[in-house]
Amino acid sequence: MYLRILIGFLLSFCCSLLSFGNPIDQGHLLKKIDSLNDVKKPDESIILLDKITRDPKQSTYDKYYAYLLKARTYKRLYNHTEALNNLDRAMLEGKKSNKAAEVESQVLMEKLFIHFDLKQKQEFQKLLPWFTAEKLQYIKGETRVFYESILGHLEMEKGNYEAAEKYFDYCILLLEKESPRHLPNIYKVIMNLYNRMGKKDLAMEAYEKGVYYAEKYDVDLYKIVMDETLLYYYIENEDYKNAYFTQRKLSEMRLKYNDREVSGNLVLLEKKLDQENADMEIKYDRMIKYFLIAIMMTLFALLIVMYLLFRANNRQKDYMEKENQAMRDKLQSLLVNSLQDAAQMGKSIDLNRYKLTERQLEIIQLVKENKSNKEISAMLFISENTVKYHLKKIFEILDIDKRSDLKAS
Numbered sequence: 001m002y003l004r005i006l007i008g009f010l011l012s013f014c015c016s017l018l019s020f021g022n023p024i025d026q027g028h029l030l031k032k033i034d035s036l037n038d039v040k041k042p043d044e045s046i047i048l049l050d051k052i053t054r055d056p057k058q059s060t061y062d063k064y065y066a067y068l069l070k071a072r073t074y075k076r077l078y079n080h081t082e083a084l085n086n087l088d089r090a091m092l093e094g095k096k097s098n099k100a101a102e103v104e105s106q107v108l109m110e111k112l113f114i115h116f117d118l119k120q121k122q123e124f125q126k127l128l129p130w131f132t133a134e135k136l137q138y139i140k141g142e143t144r145v146f147y148e149s150i151l152g153h154l155e156m157e158k159g160n161y162e163a164a165e166k167y168f169d170y171c172i173l174l175l176e177k178e179s180p181r182h183l184p185n186i187y188k189v190i191m192n193l194y195n196r197m198g199k200k201d202l203a204m205e206a207y208e209k210g211v212y213y214a215e216k217y218d219v220d221l222y223k224i225v226m227d228e229t230l231l232y233y234y235i236e237n238e239d240y241k242n243a244y245f246t247q248r249k250l251s252e253m254r255l256k257y258n259d260r261e262v263s264g265n266l267v268l269l270e271k272k273l274d275q276e277n278a279d280m281e282i283k284y285d286r287m288i289k290y291f292l293i294a295i296m297m298t299l300f301a302l303l304i305v306m307y308l309l310f311r312a313n314n315r316q317k318d319y320m321e322k323e324n325q326a327m328r329d330k331l332q333s334l335l336v337n338s339l340q341d342a343a344q345m346g347k348s349i350d351l352n353r354y355k356l357t358e359r360q361l362e363i364i365q366l367v368k369e370n371k372s373n374k375e376i377s378a379m380l381f382i383s384e385n386t387v388k389y390h391l392k393k394i395f396e397i398l399d400i401d402k403r404s405d406l407k408a409s
Contacts, residue, residue: 024052024062033069034181037076038219045073053089064094064103071110076221080114087111105131105138109147116150142179145171149186156189161197168193184210184222188229195233203233224253334401354397363390367406 036045052058052066067090074082087107094103108127115124131139131147139147152167171186187210194203207230214222227250234243351364359380366376373387380387391403400406 023059024065026062026065029065030069033073037073038181038217040220042073042077046070049073053093059097060093061097061099061103064090064097067093068106068110075110075114075117080118083114084111101135102138105135106143109139109143112150113146116153142175142182145174145178145182146185148174149189152193153189156193156196161193164193165190180213181217181219182222183213184219184226187213188225191229191233195236200237207233220253220256224250227253351398356394356397360390360394360397363387364394364406367391367403370407 033045033049036042036048049066049070053063053070055063058066067086071083071086071090074080074086087110091103091107094100094107097103108130112124112127112131115127136144136147148167149171152164152171155161155167156164168186168190172183172190175183175186187206191203191206191210194200194206207226210226210229211223214226227246231243231246231250234240234246351361356364362380363376366379371379373384373391376387377384391406394406395401398406
Protein backbone atom coordinates (compact mmCIF):
# COMPACT_ATOMS: atom_id res chain seq x y z
CA MET A 1 0.00 0.00 0.00
CA TYR A 2 2.74 2.46 0.99
CA LEU A 3 4.77 1.54 -2.07
CA ARG A 4 1.81 2.33 -4.33
CA ILE A 5 1.36 5.71 -2.64
CA LEU A 6 5.04 6.58 -3.09
CA ILE A 7 5.06 5.51 -6.73
CA GLY A 8 1.94 7.62 -7.35
CA PHE A 9 3.65 10.62 -5.76
CA LEU A 10 6.77 10.16 -7.87
CA LEU A 11 4.73 9.86 -11.06
CA SER A 12 2.81 13.02 -10.22
CA PHE A 13 6.05 14.86 -9.45
CA CYS A 14 7.68 13.79 -12.71
CA CYS A 15 4.58 14.73 -14.71
CA SER A 16 4.58 18.17 -13.13
CA LEU A 17 8.24 18.63 -14.13
CA LEU A 18 7.62 17.54 -17.71
CA SER A 19 4.32 19.31 -18.24
CA PHE A 20 4.12 22.48 -20.32
CA GLY A 21 3.12 25.80 -18.89
CA ASN A 22 -0.02 27.57 -19.90
CA PRO A 23 0.14 29.11 -23.39
CA ILE A 24 1.07 32.80 -23.37
CA ASP A 25 -1.51 35.37 -24.39
CA GLN A 26 0.64 36.99 -27.07
CA GLY A 27 -1.64 40.00 -27.45
CA HIS A 28 -1.41 40.73 -23.74
CA LEU A 29 2.36 40.18 -23.75
CA LEU A 30 2.81 42.58 -26.69
CA LYS A 31 0.87 45.32 -24.89
CA LYS A 32 2.86 44.73 -21.70
CA ILE A 33 6.21 44.99 -23.48
CA ASP A 34 5.16 48.06 -25.49
CA SER A 35 3.92 49.70 -22.30
CA LEU A 36 7.18 49.03 -20.46
CA ASN A 37 9.27 50.28 -23.39
CA ASP A 38 7.13 53.42 -23.72
CA VAL A 39 7.78 54.36 -20.08
CA LYS A 40 11.53 53.77 -20.47
CA LYS A 41 11.64 50.43 -18.69
CA PRO A 42 13.20 48.20 -21.34
CA ASP A 43 15.17 46.43 -18.61
CA GLU A 44 11.89 45.11 -17.17
CA SER A 45 10.87 44.03 -20.69
CA ILE A 46 14.10 42.07 -21.10
CA ILE A 47 13.76 40.42 -17.68
CA LEU A 48 10.17 39.38 -18.43
CA LEU A 49 11.03 38.04 -21.89
CA ASP A 50 14.17 36.34 -20.64
CA LYS A 51 12.10 34.48 -18.06
CA ILE A 52 9.89 33.11 -20.84
CA THR A 53 12.78 32.03 -23.08
CA ARG A 54 14.45 30.15 -20.21
CA ASP A 55 11.31 28.45 -18.89
CA PRO A 56 11.42 24.75 -19.89
CA LYS A 57 7.65 24.54 -19.47
CA GLN A 58 6.99 27.11 -22.20
CA SER A 59 6.34 25.96 -25.74
CA THR A 60 8.84 26.62 -28.51
CA TYR A 61 6.29 28.91 -30.18
CA ASP A 62 5.98 31.09 -27.06
CA LYS A 63 9.77 31.22 -26.74
CA TYR A 64 9.98 32.29 -30.38
CA TYR A 65 7.56 35.15 -29.73
CA ALA A 66 9.53 36.25 -26.66
CA TYR A 67 12.72 36.42 -28.75
CA LEU A 68 10.83 38.37 -31.41
CA LEU A 69 9.75 40.98 -28.85
CA LYS A 70 13.32 41.11 -27.53
CA ALA A 71 14.48 41.95 -31.04
CA ARG A 72 11.91 44.73 -31.32
CA THR A 73 13.00 46.12 -27.94
CA TYR A 74 16.62 46.34 -29.09
CA LYS A 75 15.54 47.78 -32.44
CA ARG A 76 13.77 50.63 -30.65
CA LEU A 77 17.11 51.45 -29.03
CA TYR A 78 18.88 51.30 -32.42
CA ASN A 79 20.88 48.26 -31.33
CA HIS A 80 20.37 46.44 -34.60
CA THR A 81 23.10 43.88 -33.88
CA GLU A 82 21.29 42.53 -30.82
CA ALA A 83 17.99 42.80 -32.67
CA LEU A 84 19.29 40.54 -35.46
CA ASN A 85 20.82 38.12 -32.93
CA ASN A 86 17.47 37.73 -31.21
CA LEU A 87 15.71 37.28 -34.53
CA ASP A 88 18.06 34.39 -35.27
CA ARG A 89 17.19 32.86 -31.90
CA ALA A 90 13.50 33.39 -32.63
CA MET A 91 13.88 31.55 -35.93
CA LEU A 92 15.62 28.59 -34.26
CA GLU A 93 12.91 28.23 -31.61
CA GLY A 94 10.00 28.86 -33.94
CA LYS A 95 11.18 26.28 -36.49
CA LYS A 96 10.69 23.60 -33.80
CA SER A 97 7.00 24.48 -33.49
CA ASN A 98 4.12 23.44 -35.73
CA LYS A 99 3.97 26.98 -37.14
CA ALA A 100 7.30 27.03 -38.94
CA ALA A 101 5.97 28.79 -42.05
CA GLU A 102 4.41 31.60 -39.99
CA VAL A 103 7.59 31.97 -37.93
CA GLU A 104 9.79 32.22 -41.00
CA SER A 105 7.60 34.92 -42.57
CA GLN A 106 7.43 37.05 -39.42
CA VAL A 107 11.15 36.80 -38.59
CA LEU A 108 12.24 37.61 -42.13
CA MET A 109 9.81 40.53 -42.20
CA GLU A 110 11.47 41.97 -39.08
CA LYS A 111 14.86 41.54 -40.75
CA LEU A 112 13.49 43.31 -43.82
CA PHE A 113 12.55 46.29 -41.63
CA ILE A 114 16.06 46.43 -40.16
CA HIS A 115 17.72 46.31 -43.60
CA PHE A 116 15.38 49.10 -44.71
CA ASP A 117 16.14 51.26 -41.66
CA LEU A 118 19.89 50.75 -42.09
CA LYS A 119 19.60 51.48 -45.82
CA GLN A 120 21.23 48.14 -46.62
CA LYS A 121 19.89 48.13 -50.17
CA GLN A 122 21.55 44.91 -51.29
CA GLU A 123 20.18 42.84 -48.40
CA PHE A 124 16.81 44.60 -48.66
CA GLN A 125 16.43 44.04 -52.41
CA LYS A 126 17.43 40.40 -52.00
CA LEU A 127 14.84 39.71 -49.30
CA LEU A 128 11.88 41.77 -50.59
CA PRO A 129 10.84 39.40 -53.47
CA TRP A 130 10.66 36.51 -51.00
CA PHE A 131 7.38 37.89 -49.68
CA THR A 132 4.84 36.38 -52.05
CA ALA A 133 1.10 36.41 -51.39
CA GLU A 134 1.48 33.00 -49.72
CA LYS A 135 4.11 34.32 -47.31
CA LEU A 136 2.20 37.54 -46.62
CA GLN A 137 -0.83 35.66 -45.28
CA TYR A 138 1.07 35.36 -41.99
CA ILE A 139 1.86 39.10 -41.79
CA LYS A 140 -0.95 40.89 -39.96
CA GLY A 141 -1.71 43.85 -37.73
CA GLU A 142 0.82 46.61 -37.31
CA THR A 143 3.55 44.47 -38.91
CA ARG A 144 1.54 44.39 -42.14
CA VAL A 145 1.09 48.17 -41.88
CA PHE A 146 4.83 48.74 -41.67
CA TYR A 147 5.34 46.49 -44.69
CA GLU A 148 2.74 48.43 -46.69
CA SER A 149 4.42 51.69 -45.66
CA ILE A 150 7.72 50.40 -47.08
CA LEU A 151 5.97 49.67 -50.38
CA GLY A 152 4.63 53.22 -50.31
CA HIS A 153 8.13 54.53 -49.64
CA LEU A 154 9.46 52.60 -52.63
CA GLU A 155 6.78 54.13 -54.86
CA MET A 156 7.67 57.57 -53.53
CA GLU A 157 11.34 57.01 -54.40
CA LYS A 158 10.27 56.12 -57.93
CA GLY A 159 8.30 59.36 -58.19
CA ASN A 160 4.94 57.58 -58.14
CA TYR A 161 3.51 59.96 -55.55
CA GLU A 162 -0.16 59.12 -56.05
CA ALA A 163 0.52 55.38 -55.61
CA ALA A 164 2.61 56.13 -52.53
CA GLU A 165 -0.16 58.29 -51.08
CA LYS A 166 -2.64 55.43 -51.49
CA TYR A 167 -0.34 53.09 -49.58
CA PHE A 168 0.08 55.60 -46.76
CA ASP A 169 -3.66 56.37 -46.54
CA TYR A 170 -4.31 52.63 -46.29
CA CYS A 171 -1.75 52.37 -43.48
CA ILE A 172 -3.42 55.19 -41.56
CA LEU A 173 -6.82 53.48 -41.82
CA LEU A 174 -5.40 50.24 -40.45
CA LEU A 175 -3.47 51.84 -37.60
CA GLU A 176 -6.38 54.04 -36.52
CA LYS A 177 -8.34 50.83 -35.91
CA GLU A 178 -5.65 48.56 -34.53
CA SER A 179 -2.74 50.52 -33.09
CA PRO A 180 -2.94 54.35 -33.30
CA ARG A 181 0.17 54.72 -31.11
CA HIS A 182 2.25 53.84 -34.21
CA LEU A 183 0.68 56.50 -36.45
CA PRO A 184 3.75 58.81 -36.18
CA ASN A 185 5.65 56.17 -38.16
CA ILE A 186 3.33 56.84 -41.12
CA TYR A 187 2.94 60.58 -40.72
CA LYS A 188 6.72 61.05 -40.94
CA VAL A 189 6.79 59.51 -44.45
CA ILE A 190 3.60 61.37 -45.44
CA MET A 191 5.36 64.60 -44.41
CA ASN A 192 8.27 63.66 -46.65
CA LEU A 193 5.88 62.78 -49.49
CA TYR A 194 4.00 66.09 -49.35
CA ASN A 195 7.27 67.98 -49.18
CA ARG A 196 8.36 66.33 -52.42
CA MET A 197 4.98 67.10 -53.98
CA GLY A 198 5.39 70.75 -52.99
CA LYS A 199 2.41 70.63 -50.62
CA LYS A 200 4.07 72.43 -47.71
CA ASP A 201 0.87 73.00 -45.73
CA LEU A 202 -0.08 69.33 -45.90
CA ALA A 203 3.48 68.38 -44.94
CA MET A 204 3.30 70.52 -41.78
CA GLU A 205 -0.18 69.18 -41.08
CA ALA A 206 1.23 65.63 -41.22
CA TYR A 207 3.98 66.71 -38.80
CA GLU A 208 1.42 68.12 -36.35
CA LYS A 209 -0.62 64.91 -36.48
CA GLY A 210 2.46 62.76 -35.90
CA VAL A 211 3.50 64.88 -32.92
CA TYR A 212 -0.05 64.73 -31.57
CA TYR A 213 -0.06 60.92 -31.47
CA ALA A 214 3.51 60.72 -30.16
CA GLU A 215 2.56 62.97 -27.24
CA LYS A 216 -0.83 61.37 -26.73
CA TYR A 217 0.74 57.95 -26.21
CA ASP A 218 3.91 59.47 -24.69
CA VAL A 219 6.33 57.57 -26.93
CA ASP A 220 9.68 59.38 -26.78
CA LEU A 221 11.04 57.49 -29.77
CA TYR A 222 8.26 58.84 -32.01
CA LYS A 223 8.76 62.36 -30.67
CA ILE A 224 12.38 62.12 -31.80
CA VAL A 225 11.39 60.58 -35.15
CA MET A 226 8.95 63.41 -35.90
CA ASP A 227 11.52 66.10 -35.07
CA GLU A 228 14.16 64.32 -37.14
CA THR A 229 11.74 64.42 -40.07
CA LEU A 230 11.09 68.11 -39.38
CA LEU A 231 14.84 68.76 -39.37
CA TYR A 232 15.27 67.18 -42.84
CA TYR A 233 12.21 69.13 -44.02
CA TYR A 234 13.80 72.45 -43.01
CA ILE A 235 17.16 71.50 -44.54
CA GLU A 236 15.58 70.48 -47.85
CA ASN A 237 13.68 73.77 -47.94
CA GLU A 238 16.83 75.73 -46.98
CA ASP A 239 15.24 77.02 -43.77
CA TYR A 240 18.49 76.78 -41.84
CA LYS A 241 17.38 78.96 -38.96
CA ASN A 242 14.54 76.61 -37.99
CA ALA A 243 16.78 73.67 -38.81
CA TYR A 244 19.30 74.96 -36.25
CA PHE A 245 16.72 75.28 -33.45
CA THR A 246 15.23 71.89 -34.34
CA GLN A 247 18.69 70.31 -34.21
CA ARG A 248 19.28 71.75 -30.72
CA LYS A 249 15.94 70.41 -29.57
CA LEU A 250 16.75 67.02 -31.07
CA SER A 251 20.10 66.87 -29.31
CA GLU A 252 18.44 67.46 -25.96
CA MET A 253 15.81 64.81 -26.68
CA ARG A 254 18.43 62.26 -27.76
CA LEU A 255 20.52 62.96 -24.69
CA LYS A 256 17.45 62.35 -22.54
CA TYR A 257 16.47 59.25 -24.47
CA ASN A 258 20.09 58.01 -24.27
CA ASP A 259 19.41 54.93 -26.38
CA ARG A 260 23.07 53.85 -26.61
CA GLU A 261 23.60 53.78 -22.84
CA VAL A 262 20.26 52.04 -22.25
CA SER A 263 21.05 49.50 -24.96
CA GLY A 264 24.47 48.86 -23.46
CA ASN A 265 22.93 48.38 -20.03
CA LEU A 266 20.49 45.87 -21.49
CA VAL A 267 23.36 43.84 -22.94
CA LEU A 268 25.04 43.84 -19.52
CA LEU A 269 21.72 42.89 -17.94
CA GLU A 270 21.40 39.90 -20.27
CA LYS A 271 24.92 38.78 -19.39
CA LYS A 272 24.02 39.04 -15.71
CA LEU A 273 20.86 37.02 -16.33
CA ASP A 274 22.95 34.40 -18.16
CA GLN A 275 25.26 34.11 -15.15
CA GLU A 276 22.36 33.94 -12.71
CA ASN A 277 20.73 31.27 -14.84
CA ALA A 278 23.97 29.25 -14.92
CA ASP A 279 24.20 29.48 -11.12
CA MET A 280 20.57 28.42 -10.79
CA GLU A 281 21.15 25.41 -13.05
CA ILE A 282 24.07 24.31 -10.87
CA LYS A 283 21.90 24.65 -7.74
CA TYR A 284 19.03 22.87 -9.47
CA ASP A 285 21.25 19.98 -10.56
CA ARG A 286 22.59 19.69 -7.01
CA MET A 287 19.06 19.76 -5.60
CA ILE A 288 17.92 17.05 -8.03
CA LYS A 289 20.93 14.93 -7.09
CA TYR A 290 20.11 15.18 -3.38
CA PHE A 291 16.45 14.56 -4.09
CA LEU A 292 17.20 11.38 -6.07
CA ILE A 293 19.53 10.14 -3.33
CA ALA A 294 16.81 10.77 -0.73
CA ILE A 295 14.25 8.97 -2.89
CA MET A 296 16.56 5.98 -3.37
CA MET A 297 17.23 5.78 0.37
CA THR A 298 13.51 6.07 1.11
CA LEU A 299 12.71 3.34 -1.43
CA PHE A 300 15.41 1.08 0.02
CA ALA A 301 14.07 1.59 3.56
CA LEU A 302 10.54 1.04 2.34
CA LEU A 303 11.53 -2.20 0.61
CA ILE A 304 13.08 -3.45 3.85
CA VAL A 305 9.91 -2.54 5.78
CA MET A 306 7.74 -4.21 3.15
CA TYR A 307 9.89 -7.35 3.30
CA LEU A 308 9.64 -7.47 7.09
CA LEU A 309 5.88 -6.95 6.95
CA PHE A 310 5.58 -9.63 4.28
CA ARG A 311 7.58 -12.11 6.35
CA ALA A 312 5.58 -11.28 9.49
CA ASN A 313 2.31 -11.71 7.60
CA ASN A 314 3.43 -15.09 6.29
CA ARG A 315 4.38 -16.22 9.78
CA GLN A 316 1.05 -15.03 11.15
CA LYS A 317 -0.75 -16.76 8.30
CA ASP A 318 1.05 -20.04 9.00
CA TYR A 319 0.29 -19.71 12.70
CA MET A 320 -3.42 -19.04 12.05
CA GLU A 321 -3.64 -21.98 9.66
CA LYS A 322 -2.10 -24.27 12.28
CA GLU A 323 -4.47 -22.93 14.94
CA ASN A 324 -7.50 -23.39 12.68
CA GLN A 325 -6.42 -26.92 11.82
CA ALA A 326 -6.00 -27.73 15.51
CA MET A 327 -9.47 -26.33 16.24
CA ARG A 328 -10.96 -28.37 13.38
CA ASP A 329 -9.29 -31.50 14.66
CA LYS A 330 -10.55 -30.82 18.18
CA LEU A 331 -14.11 -30.17 16.98
CA GLN A 332 -14.05 -33.28 14.85
CA SER A 333 -12.88 -35.31 17.83
CA LEU A 334 -15.62 -33.87 20.00
CA LEU A 335 -18.20 -34.62 17.31
CA VAL A 336 -17.08 -38.24 17.07
CA ASN A 337 -17.13 -38.63 20.83
CA SER A 338 -20.59 -37.06 20.99
CA LEU A 339 -21.92 -39.44 18.37
CA GLN A 340 -20.39 -42.36 20.17
CA ASP A 341 -21.91 -41.25 23.48
CA ALA A 342 -25.32 -40.86 21.86
CA ALA A 343 -25.06 -44.28 20.31
CA GLN A 344 -24.11 -45.82 23.65
CA MET A 345 -26.95 -44.10 25.45
CA GLY A 346 -29.40 -45.45 22.84
CA LYS A 347 -32.14 -43.31 24.14
CA SER A 348 -33.60 -39.83 23.61
CA ILE A 349 -33.34 -36.87 25.95
CA ASP A 350 -35.99 -36.69 28.64
CA LEU A 351 -37.29 -33.11 28.43
CA ASN A 352 -39.17 -33.41 31.69
CA ARG A 353 -35.86 -33.40 33.53
CA TYR A 354 -35.12 -29.82 32.41
CA LYS A 355 -36.65 -26.53 33.28
CA LEU A 356 -37.96 -25.37 29.89
CA THR A 357 -40.42 -22.58 29.20
CA GLU A 358 -43.59 -23.07 27.24
CA ARG A 359 -42.09 -21.15 24.31
CA GLN A 360 -38.94 -23.30 24.33
CA LEU A 361 -41.04 -26.45 24.30
CA GLU A 362 -43.02 -25.12 21.34
CA ILE A 363 -39.79 -24.47 19.43
CA ILE A 364 -38.44 -27.94 20.29
CA GLN A 365 -41.63 -29.50 18.96
CA LEU A 366 -41.43 -27.54 15.70
CA VAL A 367 -37.76 -28.51 15.27
CA LYS A 368 -38.77 -32.16 15.64
CA GLU A 369 -41.25 -31.50 12.84
CA ASN A 370 -38.30 -30.40 10.66
CA LYS A 371 -39.40 -26.79 10.57
CA SER A 372 -36.74 -24.21 9.64
CA ASN A 373 -36.01 -21.12 11.72
CA LYS A 374 -37.89 -19.00 9.21
CA GLU A 375 -40.94 -21.24 9.37
CA ILE A 376 -40.82 -21.30 13.18
CA SER A 377 -40.66 -17.51 13.35
CA ALA A 378 -43.70 -17.24 11.04
CA MET A 379 -45.72 -19.77 13.00
CA LEU A 380 -44.93 -18.26 16.40
CA PHE A 381 -45.01 -14.65 15.16
CA ILE A 382 -41.50 -13.91 16.37
CA SER A 383 -38.29 -12.90 14.54
CA GLU A 384 -35.69 -15.37 13.31
CA ASN A 385 -33.17 -13.82 15.68
CA THR A 386 -35.49 -14.58 18.57
CA VAL A 387 -35.79 -18.19 17.35
CA LYS A 388 -31.98 -18.44 17.20
CA TYR A 389 -31.72 -16.98 20.70
CA HIS A 390 -34.18 -19.59 22.10
CA LEU A 391 -32.35 -22.41 20.32
CA LYS A 392 -29.06 -21.29 21.83
CA LYS A 393 -30.61 -21.33 25.31
CA ILE A 394 -32.18 -24.74 24.64
CA PHE A 395 -28.79 -26.16 23.53
CA GLU A 396 -27.20 -24.83 26.71
CA ILE A 397 -29.92 -26.22 28.98
CA LEU A 398 -29.94 -29.66 27.31
CA ASP A 399 -26.14 -29.65 26.91
CA ILE A 400 -26.32 -30.52 23.22
CA ASP A 401 -24.38 -29.17 20.22
CA LYS A 402 -26.61 -29.49 17.20
CA ARG A 403 -30.15 -29.53 15.91
CA SER A 404 -30.21 -33.25 15.24
CA ASP A 405 -29.70 -33.96 18.96
CA LEU A 406 -32.78 -31.88 19.66
CA LYS A 407 -34.84 -33.89 17.20
CA ALA A 408 -33.90 -37.02 19.08
CA SER A 409 -35.15 -35.66 22.42
